[in-house]
Amino acid sequence: MSRPAASKTAxxxxxxxxxxxxxxxxAGIDSDTSKSWLRRAMPIVKAHKLSFFLALSLSFxxxxxxxxxxNLLNRAIDTAIVGHRAPLSFYVYWILALGxxxxxxxxxxxxxxxxxxxxxxxxxxxxxxxxxxxxxxSFYDRVQSGQLISxxxxxxxxxxxxxxxxxxxxxQCSIALVAFAFMLSINVPLAIVAMLTMxxxxxxxxxxxxxxxxxxxxxxxxxxxxxxxVDENVNGVRVVKSFAAEDQQLRALANAATRLEWSYVKDADxxxxxxxxxxxxxxxxxxxxxxxxxxxxxxxxxGLGAILAxxxxxxxxxxxxxxxxxxxxxxxxxxxxxxxxxxxxxxHSEIVDRPGAVDLVECRGEVHFERVGFSYPGGDRPRVxxxxxLRIAPGETVAIVGRTGTGKSTVARLxxxxxxxxxxxxxxxxxxxxxxxxxxxxxxxxxVLDEPFLFSVSIRDNIAxxxxxxxxxxxxxxxxxANAEEFIEELPEGYETxxxxxxxxxxxxxxxxxxxxxxxxxxxxxxxxxDATSAIDVHVEQKIHDALSRLMASRTTLVIAHRLSTISxxxxxxxxxxxxxxxxxxxxxxxxxxxxxxxxxxxxxxDDLTRSEVGxx
Ligand SMILES: Nc1ncnc2c1ncn2[C@@H]1O[C@H](COP(=O)(O)OP(=O)(O)OP(=O)(O)O)[C@@H](O)[C@H]1O
Ligand SMILES: [Mg+2]
Numbered sequence: 182m183s184r185p186a187a188s189k190t191a192x193x194x195x196x197x198x199x200x201x202x203x204x205x206x207x208a209g210i211d212s213d214t215s216k217s218w219l220r221r222a223m224p225i226v227k228a229h230k231l232s233f234f235l236a237l238s239l240s241f242x243x244x245x246x247x248x249x250x251x252n253l254l255n256r257a258i259d260t261a262i263v264g265h266r267a268p269l270s271f272y273v274y275w276i277l278a279l280g281x282x283x284x285x286x287x288x289x290x291x292x293x294x295x296x297x298x299x300x301x302x303x304x305x306x307x308x309x310x311x312x313x314x315x316x317x318x319s320f321y322d323r324v325q326s327g328q329l330i331s332x333x334x335x336x337x338x339x340x341x342x343x344x345x346x347x348x349x350x351x352x353q354c355s356i357a358l359v360a361f362a363f364m365l366s367i368n369v370p371l372a373i374v375a376m377l378t379m380x381x382x383x384x385x386x387x388x389x390x391x392x393x394x395x396x397x398x399x400x401x402x403x404x405x406x407x408x409x410x411v412d413e414n415v416n417g418v419r420v421v422k423s424f425a426a427e428d429q430q431l432r433a434l435a436n437a438a439t440r441l442e443w444s445y446v447k448d449a450d451x452x453x454x455x456x457x458x459x460x461x462x463x464x465x466x467x468x469x470x471x472x473x474x475x476x477x478x479x480x481x482x483x484g485l486g487a488i489l490a491x492x493x494x495x496x497x498x499x500x501x502x503x504x505x506x507x508x509x510x511x512x513x514x515x516x517x518x519x520x521x522x523x524x525x526x527x528x529h530s531e532i533v534d535r536p537g538a539v540d541l542v543e544c545r546g547e548v549h550f551e552r553v554g555f556s557y558p559g560g561d562r563p564r565v566x567x568x569x570x571l572r573i574a575p576g577e578t579v580a581i582v583g584r585t586g587t588g589k590s591t592v593a594r595l596x597x598x599x600x601x602x603x604x605x606x607x608x609x610x611x612x613x614x615x616x617x618x619x620x621x622x623x624x625x626x627x628x629v630l631d632e633p634f635l636f637s638v639s640i641r642d643n644i645a646x647x648x649x650x651x652x653x654x655x656x657x658x659x660x661x662x663a664n665a666e667e668f669i670e671e672l673p674e675g676y677e678t679x680x681x682x683x684x685x686x687x688x689x690x691x692x693x694x695x696x697x698x699x700x701x702x703x704x705x706x707x708x709x710x711x712d713a714t715s716a717i718d719v720h721v722e723q724k725i726h727d728a729l730s731r732l733m734a735s736r737t738t739l740v741i742a743h744r745l746s747t748i749s750x751x752x753x754x755x756x757x758x759x760x761x762x763x764x765x766x767x768x769x770x771x772x773x774x775x776x777x778x779x780x781x782x783x784x785x786x787x788d789d790l791t792r793s794e795v796g797x798x
Contacts, residue, residue, distance in 0.1 A: 206307040218519035232297045239290035244356040246283035251493035258486030298345040305337045317532040318599045319558040336518035343515030350508050353501040360494045367487050374473045378466035386506030389455035394510050396448045403441040410434050463499045540621040544706040546737030547610050548573040554604030565591045567760035578738040580748045583757035589741045593709045597626050627705035631712035633696030641676040647703040659702040664725040665694035690717040711741045743785030
């Protein structure tokens with residue numbers, strides 16, 4: 182929310198006097214799907230080219246400096262220590278200076294590479310989040326939220342790792358060439374002997390990564406399984422406990438945990454096999470240098486320093502060779518992750534502002550569903566609405582009544598353009614909603630759902646969600662109108678009480694009243710109440726009726742309700758059945774003329790009774 186928290190403690194890790202603001206990503210993904218994944222991601226790297234270039238070049242400089250040291254060591258031993266031909270201090274100073282400079286440049290390059298890595302990650306996350314925010318409801322109907330969350334976390338991480346660290350590894354490998362050149366310049370035969378084990382190290386490490394790669398995928402998947410079970414246990418704890426299904430859940434968790442454990446052990450097994458092999462191979466290299474180099478030193482063909490220098494070079498080269506294997510694994514993983522990210526990014530919302538869309542201004546609130554035909558997107562879904570025709574005059578309150586699953590909520594979703602109609606049109610003040618900007622449309626149509634979502638912020642911020650700048654007095658007025666003021670003031674911290682995750686510390690009826698207050702504060706010219714009072718006690722509902730009817734008087738209202746008491750607030754009732762309006766009139770008229778209407782109401786009353794009985798249990 183825009184207001185700063187009441188008590189801001191001085192935290193050394195938060196930038197002071199700076200409200201974090203959402204910044205749109207600096208670059209996007211290339212939309213050309215025929216390109217390779219890396220080329221599609223290049224615009225993001227380009228947005229950070231300065232720090233990236235700084236990191237790579239300084240890393241190169243640091244390594245070049247480092248590579249000199251063993252060579253200097255060689256000469257220090259041969260000329261100063263053994264040969265007494267030069268002062269030792271000369272070499273000591275040089276080595277110290279190179280060490281310090283190398284240290285500084287590798288410090289700066291590390292800082293720059295991590296900064297680049299996290300900026301790329303930040304941008305990728307923003308790109309995905311911005312895209313998700315634009316996606317339509319039909320997209321969310323299809324995808325699993327767990328999948329989205331994992332794509333927004335681990336997949337971004339693996340793409341980022343590859344994009345930033347792969348070039349760094351390549352720079353390090355190029356240094357291995359420089360080191361080899363130095364070795365050649367010292368002694369050609371010994372350089373060749375020393376390099377004998379390098380290809381072996383490379384092959385073993387590639388083999389290691391190849392066998393470990395599938396295991397690491399399995400670990401990822403099983404971690405997600407465990408997380409899903411834990412998540413369901415926490416969020417569904419009420420269901421679990423009410424069916425006394427704790428044991429069943431624990432068994433499911435134990436199952437998933439055992440499977441995860443197996444994959445971890447497998448991973449450890451592979452690691453335990455390969456790591457010593459790689460390490461011992463480099464020892465073999467050192468032994469070879471000692472054997473051949475020692476022989477040459479004994480026969481006076483080589484200085485003692487050369488053996489030490491070769492040792493140092495070999496150790497230096499071992500790292501990049503080992504990393505080459507890692508590079509292969511990283512590239513495979515990054516490609517798979519990028520595919521999964523692009524799968525989301527390449528989907529485009531069908532519900533967007535049409536070119537030339539206009540703002541809905543000074544909405545009078547005239548609503549017209551013009552022979553609407555609609556079925557939910559995806560395959561052969563049945564027709565929910567078919568030839569649905571309904572006109573609502575400005576300021577009128579209309580109740581939609583119908584059996585469960587007939588499409589009442591669907592009517593509400595079409596008016597807010599959560600979905601687009603297949604046939605006909607939905608018009609507000611004569612404008613097709615598809616010709617209006619989404620922002621102005623949704624600002625003009627307020628919706629209260631039967632299971633309102635509350636955020637884990639204060640009650641005040643929850644009510645002011647649609648108008649964060651509202652004053653406390655305005656928030657109070659809205660709460661009073663929704664008959665929520667009384668219970669809010671009884672809470673220990675009143676309006677500042679933080680609502681528990683998903684609002685579980687409040688009862689269903691209390692949450693509904695907060696949601697009504699939230700809609701009232703925005704004061705939209707068109708209001709939809711979709712079963713918005715279903716969880717509110719009949720007695721309490723009576724109390725908010727006054728407020729509700731006052732509110733309805735000044736705006737167009739669509740009420741979806743089962744209860745007679747709520748229906749009685751409406752000027753007119755329509756009966757929805759099999760995709761269209763089958764009866765239209767006042768409550769009394771319908772009750773008299775339409776047997777289906779009486780049946781639907783009787784069924785609703787029965788449900789209500791059951792509900793209140795269950796509530797009393
Ligand atoms: N997101 C969706 N994707 C596919 N089908 C859906 C979706 N939402 C609803 N439906 C189907 O469309 C039909 C109408 O649903 P709708 O939610 O509009 O019913 P309703 O009249 O509001 O019911 P209730 O009184 O129980 O709230 C139902 O058969 C339902 O299964
Ligand atoms: Mg519904």
